[in-house]
Amino acid sequence: MPKASKQKPPELNIFPGNWTIKNEQMFKAFDLSFAQHWNPANFPWEELDGKNFDPKERIAQAYWMSKLALFEKSGIGAFGFGAVRAAELNLEDPTKKMLASITYDECRHDEVCRRACNKLCPNWPYGYKPQSDFEQKALRNIEALYEEGRRYWKGFKGAWEYLTPELLFAGFFFAEIGAVVATMALLRAMAQEFSEEQKLTVTRQMKQGFIFLSPLLYQHRPEFWRLPSDFDKVDQEVEEIARNAGLGVLTMEEKVRYWKQAIEKKRGEIEEMGIKVPAIPELGVEGVEVQVKKNETIATSF
Ligand SMILES: [Fe+2]
Structure with a gap:
């Protein structure tokens, strides 16, 4: 595997491939x-009836x-891209x-979202015509988020030009709990070779992860997200109705508590690799001060 950006970039090709397990x-x-x-097709979808609401x-x-x-x-997008890039870089087979x-x-998670929306509100959000001011505001919030998603993806793709693949793959570890075993294994494998500076970049990626996920798991952080001024107000109102x-939409207190717990659960393992946890005062997480600049590229994936 390539060690640092100073080396000549490797030829990106998925062949000849390997069946190596390291x-x-x-x-x-x-x-x-x-x-x-x-x-997800086996969920009792017939029990979800829009008429009940x-x-x-x-x-x-x-x-x-x-x-x-x-x-x-x-x-x-990010894991799919990562799978192709890992193959092009001839990483070991199970990775x-x-x-x-x-x-x-x-894809499965997205499919659950699609099916739920289709049952509750056909054509939401891509082809939905709002019927009231409330609906218009809710749809505007979603459209604003998805527009910002474009910026995320542009940045994510661009980051492969200036960060080493190891660092980018290490950034994948902040992904959700379902993938935690694999992503921690990935981080562990990558972190062994990291310099102190690279380890600090991983800390930064963790902080970026908080900022990227903030509209879902906290409230949107302006370091990345550029959203309408009443976004949070509308968001909280709509989430409360959903709750x-x-x-099972979490209250703000629950979001903060569970997110902090999730980070604290991994803290020992992360620190053991020599990687420091960033301070996230919003969640009460202590750690290294990381200043994420406005419009900084989010190089992590979820
Ligand atoms: Fe997911």
Whole structure:
């Protein structure tokens, strides 16, 4: 594998390929993924009936599912891209396959969002015509988020030009809990060779992860997101309706608590690799001060 950006860039080609297993933990994660496949088509979709909700409740739930779907889509794109790049760089076999498996998992998550929206509010959000001011505001929020998604993707693709693949793959580890075994194995494999400076970049990527996910798991952070001035107000109002309609949307206190818990759970393992956790005062997470500049490229994936 290429060591640093100073070296001549490797020829990017998926062939001849390899069946090499270096990272046993990665192989185990991939091996387990076969048994863990679940089927979103088997959900009792007939029990989800739009008629059981009033129009605001339908929209509010579709709103939340489409907000979640933005991050599922970013996962499909980033892990899919990562799988191809890993193959082009001739990384060991289970790493390539695990990235493909996570891509597939993200497709499944996105498919759940699509089906839920289709039941509650057909054509939401891409082809939906708002019927009221409330609906118009909710749709505007989603459209604004998805427009910003373009900026994320442009930055993510561009980052491969100036960050080493190791650092970018290490950034993948901040992905969701479902993929945690594999992504931690990936980080562990990459981090062994990292200099102190590269380790600090991973810390920065963790902070970027918080900022990128903030519209879903906290409230949007302006370091990256450029959203309408009343975005959060509308967002909170719509989420509350979704929560009251029975969709398990977390309250702000719960979001903060669970996110902090998720980070603290990994802290020991991360620090053991010599990587420091960034301070995230919004969540009460202590760590290294990281200033993420406005419009800084988000080089992590989800
Ligand atoms: Fe996901």
